[in-house]
Amino acid sequence: MYLSNITLYNSFKSKKVIKVIAGIQNTNMYHIAQIASAANLANASYLDISANVKIVKFLKSFSSLPLCISSIDPIDIYNCISAGADLVEIGNYDTFYNNGIYINSCQLIQLVKEIKYLIGNIDICVTIPYHLNLVEQIILAQNLKDLGVNILQTEGVFINSLSKKMPRLTNSLSSSLISTYFLSNYVDIPVITSSEVTSFSASVAMQYGAYGIGIGSAIKNNSSVIHMVNCINEVKYSMYINSLMKHDNFNKTECCFTIKNNKK
Template structure:
């Protein structure tokens, strides 16, 4: 592992990374400021924000946390790095999925090459698409490592109506059936850090670490809170759960049984 940002390098080495996601389409400056302040107070690892130069400059004016911008547009990425962003994430393919478009490994690699040409040796994270089978995900992760990608991230199953599902079902569908499974196998196949995202909450934070993740991405669970105090409290809860309330796979099965959730959900 080799990250140019020393602050992030140390967090990834310790496997205690908490990435706070303000929302890849979120330009609500008031909410972004609240989330950023809570992340600072809770000593999260870094912020992940929309690729918008105004948002980048605003956050860099008061937040001490490293700032990651998420985009699939090379020009937006270049402009945000010029505005002061510290690292780049290629992922959040929701725009594609909404149009029924699924990027191929070849297209993703070409996009990464273009981004690296534009921004040089900036720290780079790439999300592995969930719809590749596990063998393809592993091969892609290994190729990304060879290309100089610093971090890979796993994602959960994309579901249009995920917010209309029961709470337990949405968590299990998004996280356990896809993102955690990918984390487990990819982390054993590469020497770069893996972040688990897509629906991860405090209850499954430690499970992600047990599956080989170096950290987690927290987004919707934070944005659903309406003030800095509750956001900070939740992030501190996540940090606590990552290391003191570890849940192994047997405990997860018990959780499913107690809540009468069919184990077939895990195969979705």
């Protein structure tokens, strides 16, 4: 794993990353300040915001967390990096999807090349489009690694062909978790699970190989900073319990192995 930002490197090394998402279309400074304050108080790993220079400068004036700007516009990304953003995410394809446009692997690779040319060694996260089949997702992820992409993110979008009785949450999250499982097994790049993540699903994501999760909708609808902090802490606790369970299972396995081998 390589990350040029030392703060991000330490967060990802722990495999307990929490990315707090303010929203790519959220330009309400008061609301963004609430989310940023909650993320700071809960010791989140980093903030994900719209690629807006004013927002970057505003948050840099009081928040100590690394800032990730999300966009597919190379010029907006370049300007935000110049303003002090720490990390770039190429993703949030919702505006494309809403217009019936689905970005393909070749287009995404070309976009990454263009952005890397503009920003140099700044860390880059790329969201793997959900509409690609799993083989295409893995091949794309491997190509992105070769280009120097540092982090992958999974996404999930409502699938209309599924039963109308099945909640949107289930559809969206299932897609993201399946991608997390396969990408983490076939590509040696940290994976962030996003899309409708809750305290329960955060634990599942970690079991599926995620280095961390992106949490947005679960906190944006809360009315106060305290409620937002509690929501983030619930996710952190879920991830902590998951790490303890992994440790306990390892110890139990090791113990049983030792006992069996000591029997005469």
